Amino acid sequence: MKKILLFITVILLLFFFLINFPIAAERKISKEPVNIEADSVAYDRDTDTYSAKGNAVIIFAGGLLKADSVTFNMTTGDADASGNVYIKSDDDILEGDRVKFNITTKTGTIYEGKLFFAKSHFYIIGKEIEKTGEATYHLKDAAATTCDGDYPAWRFAGKELDVTIDGYGTIKHGTFQVKNFPLLYMPYLIFPAKTTRQSGLLFPRISYSQDKNGWDIELPLYWAISKNADATFYQRYMDKRGLKEGMEFRYFISKDSFGTFYADYLNDKKTGAMVEKGGLSRNWREKQERWSYYFNHETTFSPGFYLRTDIKRVSDNWYFRDFSDYNWYLANYSEDGKRRFGKVSFLGDKSLASLDSTARLVKEWRFFNLTALVQYTDNFESYDNDSTLQKYPEITLTGIKRPVFNTPLNFELDSSYDHYYRTEGDKGDLYDVHPAFSLPLNFGDYLQFTPEIGFRETFWDGSDLQGVGKEEHGSREIYNIGSVLSTEVHRIFNVRGGTVDKIQHVIKPEVTYTYIPYIYQGDMPDFAERVEEENSLTYSLTNTLMARLKGGDGGISYREFLRIKLSQTYDIREGRKHREDNYGNEKRPFSNVDMEINFDPFQYFSFDADVSYNVNSGKWEKTNYDLSLSDWRGDSATLEYRYTQETLEEINVYLKAMITDYLDLRYVLRKNELDDIYLETTYGLDYHRQCWGVEVTYSDDDYDRVWMVVFSLYGLGEVGKATARPEI
Numbered sequence: 001m002k003k004i005l006l007f008i009t010v011i012l013l014l015f016f017f018l019i020n021f022p023i024a025a026e027r028k029i030s031k032e033p034v035n036i037e038a039d040s041v042a043y044d045r046d047t048d049t050y051s052a053k054g055n056a057v058i059i060f061a062g063g064l065l066k067a068d069s070v071t072f073n074m075t076t077g078d079a080d081a082s083g084n085v086y087i088k089s090d091d092d093i094l095e096g097d098r099v100k101f102n103i104t105t106k107t108g109t110i111y112e113g114k115l116f117f118a119k120s121h122f123y124i125i126g127k128e129i130e131k132t133g134e135a136t137y138h139l140k141d142a143a144a145t146t147c148d149g150d151y152p153a154w155r156f157a158g159k160e161l162d163v164t165i166d167g168y169g170t171i172k173h174g175t176f177q178v179k180n181f182p183l184l185y186m187p188y189l190i191f192p193a194k195t196t197r198q199s200g201l202l203f204p205r206i207s208y209s210q211d212k213n214g215w216d217i218e219l220p221l222y223w224a225i226s227k228n229a230d231a232t233f234y235q236r237y238m239d240k241r242g243l244k245e246g247m248e249f250r251y252f253i254s255k256d257s258f259g260t261f262y263a264d265y266l267n268d269k270k271t272g273a274m275v276e277k278g279g280l281s282r283n284w285r286e287k288q289e290r291w292s293y294y295f296n297h298e299t300t301f302s303p304g305f306y307l308r309t310d311i312k313r314v315s316d317n318w319y320f321r322d323f324s325d326y327n328w329y330l331a332n333y334s335e336d337g338k339r340r341f342g343k344v345s346f347l348g349d350k351s352l353a354s355l356d357s358t359a360r361l362v363k364e365w366r367f368f369n370l371t372a373l374v375q376y377t378d379n380f381e382s383y384d385n386d387s388t389l390q391k392y393p394e395i396t397l398t399g400i401k402r403p404v405f406n407t408p409l410n411f412e413l414d415s416s417y418d419h420y421y422r423t424e425g426d427k428g429d430l431y432d433v434h435p436a437f438s439l440p441l442n443f444g445d446y447l448q449f450t451p452e453i454g455f456r457e458t459f460w461d462g463s464d465l466q467g468v469g470k471e472e473h474g475s476r477e478i479y480n481i482g483s484v485l486s487t488e489v490h491r492i493f494n495v496r497g498g499t500v501d502k503i504q505h506v507i508k509p510e511v512t513y514t515y516i517p518y519i520y521q522g523d524m525p526d527f528a529e530r531v532e533e534e535n536s537l538t539y540s541l542t543n544t545l546m547a548r549l550k551g552g553d554g555g556i557s558y559r560e561f562l563r564i565k566l567s568q569t570y571d572i573r574e575g576r577k578h579r580e581d582n583y584g585n586e587k588r589p590f591s592n593v594d595m596e597i598n599f600d601p602f603q604y605f606s607f608d609a610d611v612s613y614n615v616n617s618g619k620w621e622k623t624n625y626d627l628s629l630s631d632w633r634g635d636s637a638t639l640e641y642r643y644t645q646e647t648l649e650e651i652n653v654y655l656k657a658m659i660t661d662y663l664d665l666r667y668v669l670r671k672n673e674l675d676d677i678y679l680e681t682t683y684g685l686d687y688h689r690q691c692w693g694v695e696v697t698y699s700d701d702d703y704d705r706v707w708m709v710v711f712s713l714y715g716l717g718e719v720g721k722a723t724a725r726p727e728i
Contacts, residue, residue, distance in 0.1 A: 037055070037056070037057045037058075038052035038053060038054055038055060038056040038057070038070075039053060039054025039055055040052070040053050040054060047073065047075075048073060048074040048075045049071055049072065049073045049074070050071065050072050050074070051069065051070065051071040051072075052069065052070045052071075053068075053069040054068070054069070055068070056068065056069060056070045056081075058070075063087070063088045063089035063090065064086075064087075064088055065081070065085075065086070065087045066084070066085070066086040066087075067081040067082060067083055067084060067085045067086070067099075068082060068083025068084055069081070069082055069083055076102070077102050077105075078100070078101070078102050079099075079100070079101045079102070079108075080098070080099070080100050080101075081098070081099045082097070082098040082099070083097070083098070084097070085097065085098065085099050085110075087099075090118065091118035092116060092117055092118050092119075093114075093115075093116040093118075094110065094113065094114070094115055094116075095113060095114045096110040096111055096112055096113030096114065096129070097111050097112040097113070098110070098111040098112075099111075099113070101131070107130070107131050107132060107133070108130075108131050109128060109129065109130045109131070110126075110128075110129040110130075110131070111127070111128055111129075112127060113125070113126060113128075113129045115129065115137075120146070121146050121691075121714075122144070122145075122146055123143075123144065123145050123146070123147075123152075124137065124139060124142065124143070124144050124161070124163055124169075125139075125142060125143045125144075126139030126140055126141060126142035126143070126161065127139075127140050127141040127142075128140040128141070129142075135164055136162070136163070136164045137161075137162070137163050137164075138160070138161070138162050139160070139161040139162075139163070140159065140160060141159065142157065142158060142159075142160070142161035142171075143155045143156065143157040143158075143161075143177075144156050144157075144161060144163065144169055144171070145691065146691045146713070146714055147690060147691035147692070148690055148691070151179050151180050152179075152180070152691065153178065153179065153689055153690070153691055153692050154176065154177065154178055154691065154692055154713060155176075155177050155180070156169075156171050156174055156175075156176060156177070156186075156189060157171075157174060157175050157177050157182070158171035158172055158173055158174030158175065158186075158189075159172060159173045159174075160172045160173070161174075170188070170189065171186065171188070171189045172187070172188055173187060174186045174187075174188075174189055204217055204218060204219045204220075205217070205218040205220075205326070206218075206708075206709070207325070207326070207706055207707065207708045208706065208707045208708075209238075209240075209325060209704050209705070209706045210704065210705040210706070210707075211703070211704045211705060212240070212241075212322060212325070212703070212704045213238040213239075213240050213241055213325075213704075214238060214239040214240035214241075215237075215238070215239045216236070216237075216238050216326070217236070217237050218234055218235065218236040218237075219234075219235045219236075220232050220233065220234050220235075221233040221235070228251060228252045228253060229249070229250065229251045229252070230249075230250055231247065231248060231249045231250070232247070232248045233245075233246070233247050233248075234246035234247070234248070234264070234328070240269075240270050241266060241268050241269060241270045242266060242267055242268060242269045242287075243266070243267075244264055244265070244266035244290075245264065245265055245266075246262065246263065246264035246265075246328060247262070247263055247264070248260065248261070248262045248328070249261045249262075256299065256300040256301075257298070257299040257300070258297075258298060259295070259296055259297030259298065259309075260294070260295075260296045260297075260343070261293075261294070261295050261296075262292075262293065262294040262295075262328055263291070263292065263293040263294070264291060264292055264293075264328065265289070265290070265291045266289075266290040266291070267287050267288075267289055267290075268284075268287060268288045268289075268290045268322075269287050270284075271284045271285055271286060271287070271288075272284065274318075280317060280381070280383065282318060288315075288316070289315065290315050290316065290319060290322075291314070291315045292312070292313065292314040292315065292319060292329075293311075293312070293313055294311065294312045294328075294329070294344070295309055295310075295311040295312075296309065296310050296311075296343050296344075297309045304362075304363065304364035304365065305362070305363050305364070306361075306362055307359075307360070307361050307362075308358075308359070308360050308362070309358070309359040309360075310343075310345070310356075310357065310358050310359075311357040311358070311359065312329075312346075312355055312357055313355070313357060313378065314355065314378065317380040317381075317382075317383070320348050320349060320350060320352045320380075321350040321703070323348075324348075324349045324350040324703065325699075325704060325706050327348050328348075329344050329346070329348030330347065330348050330349065332344045333345075333346070333347055333348070350703060352380060353379075353380055353381055354377055354378060354379050354380055354381070355377070355378040355380070356375055356376070356377050356378075357375065357376045357377075357378075358373060358374065358375045359373070359374045360372065360373045360374075367399055367400055367402050368397065368398065368399050368400075368413075369396075369397070369398045369399075369400075370395075370396070370397050371394075371395070371396045371398075372393055372394075372395050373391065373393060373394040373395070373396070374391070374392040374393050374394075375390065375391040375392065375394065376390050376392070377389070377390060385422075385423075386422065386423040386424040387422055387423075387424045387425050388422055389420050389421075389422050389425075389427075389527055390420070390421050390422060391418055391419070391420060392419060392421065393417075393418075393419060394416060394417070394418045394419075395416065395417045395418075396414075396415065396416040396417075397413065397415045397416070398413060398414055398415070399411065399412055399413035400412060401438070404437075408439055408440065408441075409437060409438075409439050410437065410438045410439070410440065411435065411436070411437055412435070412436050412438075413433075413434070413435050413436070414432075414433075414434040414436075415432060415433040415434065415435075416430075416431075416432050417429070417430070417431050417432075418430045418432075418527075420527040425464070425466060425526070426462055426463075426464065426465050426466060426467075426470070426525040426526045426527050427462065427463055427464060427525075427527065428460060428461050428462030428463050428465075428472075428525060428527065429460065429461045429462075430458070430459070430460050430527060430528055431458065431459040431460070432456070432457070432458045432459075433456070433457045433458075434454060434455070434456040434457075435454065435455055436452060436453065436454035436455075436480075437452070437453055437454070438450050438451065438452040438453075439451055446487050446488070446489065447485075447486075447487045448484075448485070448486050448487070449483065449484070449485050450483060450484045450485075451481075451482075451483040452480075452481065452482045452483060452484070453479070453480070453481045453482075454479065454480045454481075455477075455478075455479050456476075456477070456478045456479070456480070456531065457475065457476075457477055458475060458476040458477075458478075458528065459474070459475045460473070460474055460475070460524065460525055460528055461473055462525040462527075465525050467526070469522050469523050470522075470523055470524070470525060471523040471524075474523055474524065476519065476521060476524065476528075476531075477519075478516065478517070478519050478531055479516075479517070480514070480515065480516045481515045482512065482513050482514040482515060483512070483513045484510065484511070484512050484513075485510070485511045485512075486508065486509065486510040486511070487508070487509060488506060488507070488508045489506070489507050490504055490505060490506040490507070491504070491505050492504050492505075493505070498550075499549055499550060500547050500548070500549060500550075501548045501549065501550050501556075502547070502548040503545055503546065503547050503548070504545070504546040504547075504548070505543070505544075505545055506542075506543070506544045506545075506546070507541070507542070507543055508541070508542040508543075508544075509539070509540070509541050509542075510539070510540050510541075510542070511537060511538070511539045511540075512537070512538045512539075513536070513537055514534050514535075514536050514538070515534065515535050516531060516532070516533055516534040516535075517533065518533040519531070519533075533573070534573075535571070535572040535573045536569050536570060536571050536572060536573075537569065537570045537572065538567060538568070538569040538570075539567070539568060539569075539570075540565060540566060540567035540568075541565070541566050541567075542563070542564070542565045542566075543562070543563070543564045543565075544560055544562065544563045544564075545560070545561055545562040545563075546558055546559070546560050546561075547559045547560075547561055559600070560598075560600070561599065561600050561601045561602075562598070562599050562600075562601070563596070563597070563598040564595070564596070564597050564598075565595065565596045566593065566594070566595050567593075567594050567595075568590065568591055568592070568593045568594070568615075569590075569591040570589055570590055570591070571589045571590075571591070572589070574587050574588060574589040575587065575589035588616045590615050590616065592612045592613055592614050592615065592621060593612070593613045593615060594610075594611070594612050595609070595610075595611050595612075595613075596609070596610055597609040597610075603630075604629065604630045604631055604632075605628070605629055605630075606626075606627075606628045607625075607626070607627050607628075608625070608626040609623075609624065609625050609626075610622070610623075610624040611623045611624070619645065620643070620645070621644070621645045622643065622644050622645070623641065623643045624640075624641065624642050624643070625639075625640070625641045626638070626639075626640050627639045627640075633658045634656070634658045634664075635656060635657055635658050636654075636655070636656045637653075637654070637655050637656075638652075638653070638654040638655075639651075639652070639653055639654075640652035640653075647674075648674060649672070649673040649674040650670065650671065650672055650673065650674075650679070651669070651670070651671050651673060652668075652669070652670045652671075653667070653668070653669040653670075654667075654668055655667040655668075662687055662688055662689055663685070663686070663687050664684075664685075664686040664687075664688075665684065665685055665686075666682070666683070666684035666685075666686070666697075667682070667683060667684070668680060668681070668682035668684075668699075669681055669682075670701075677702055678700075678701070678702070679701055679702060680699065680700070680701040681699070681700045681701070682697060682698065682699040682700075683697065683698050684696070684697040684698075685697075688712075690714075691713070691714045692711075692712060692713055692714060693711075693712040693714065694709070694710065694711050694712065695708075695709070695710040695712070696708070696709050696710075
């Protein structure tokens, strides 16, 4: 019995040393029960050899080994499994006619073998597979692919192949084959076979821009510097502009301190005159030095105490206009900012009007927040920043609404100090303190009345003030009062449907009164915010429908599928005027009626509307609509309509059709109806199989026309665009 147990242990060692996947060093031999079945199990004392013969099957936690026979020599450490060898660990598989292995040297040979690594869905096949190290293999008459089947859609094949799992592979005298038919001869080829961070070349991005860049090829080089740092170097050649070199450095000191630095440089050879929208023009007669840099860092010193920097600068106003088809900032844009190393919070395209660089130090307590901010703004709609206000520093102390000494009275605070600077225009220091008190009063369960009062004290110390009557030193004192009256009624309807169990209808009317007296503010510098006189009532009505849903597993969930809010403001000051003022203007105390609609009845349909109706002119001043449709296959359609009276009228259409399981079509149309200009027209075709795909897109906008062809070999990257960098 002891001999059999020892034999089983040796077989397990054989298995783990033989496969030795990238994380094998962290694996431990399972202590769970092991079953061995064979026609016979024997021990030869003379040769010190254990053997299992005849339909040997060894089953252990997470896998099994099958072979016609298995032998192990205790003296030499040689193991031999022969006859239909099959080893499986989790989803990784080894198959071969025979496996010879030495557990001391951790080397061996697999004959007529195949290895499948599930994590990367990667196959290596060879007449003879020699394991030369812990994760390195040398193959003869070999092939490598990520495709399934005996006749894979593509594979690399060659007389000799060397591969490091979680590293790279090389093929000598190889061919690129389609359905095992040689299509392209390659005397030497390097390809990735990795699942974690490894230094090396990433696949290039290739495109053609008819007007801006011409042929555009970018070759990224990834460098895994250490466990806590990595870098990517970008070599981007544009035949109409030159070589643009970029570098991205990312570091991870700890979970509380990490960051990203990026910079690029181009000596742009494209010259000539150009007029941009917004009135800006340029006429470059010689090469221009173009550059950008970005630094995002975060350090948390303790809970609620942290430093964050978000610094980004570009060389000129036209940087994002010229590189709007592709740039590093677009590729790393994150709308929600949840990605630790993908926190570019702005869309770096041609519509970008300005860019803010900030650094802030924040300390939070239970009821207060103290923030020190430095901010620099680049204004892309002006030739320079001489008249753009810059903040350095801004210090704010905010107190959230909370009870005063456990009384019903609530207190909140907004206060700040700002130092404003610019080359041309008013600049100086501004101090502002705005405490406010409120008293929520409940009348039963249906009515709440909350009176509010606030005081605001502002001091300034200005210089270079431009304008008659402005004072270099001064103050402003003002108060505001108001109240909020609201109630809420609801009713629950028992539907008892297959999915919808109940529906709750909630009606919430609300009236807000605001009063701010008139105060003379003509002596203030223009960096101080004016507080306008106000005496108004704002009334709103909100309707919501909430469904109680029954899941297939018996679980309960809730879905707000309809929300409609109507609101309007009545200006009491305007209402007290005579019918016409001294200038012949009729009094118009009623503001626009604003309406918001959110209709989201089920997973595949949503409709949003944001409209504003002018009751005085009888015209719609703003109408924005968004309609989204999709299905379980992946087909989708999004229709957007944007309208602002005399300013904007735009139609956007986004369509995606799953023609077959392998073919998708995309269409994008963005049109400026006001000027009758097509902003963008994009056609896309995406054909994809199990292990390869090709995507063709053509985009035409008012700036450029771009063709893009992306050929993908899944698991090895994409020819046409850079693969995603591994996360630290």
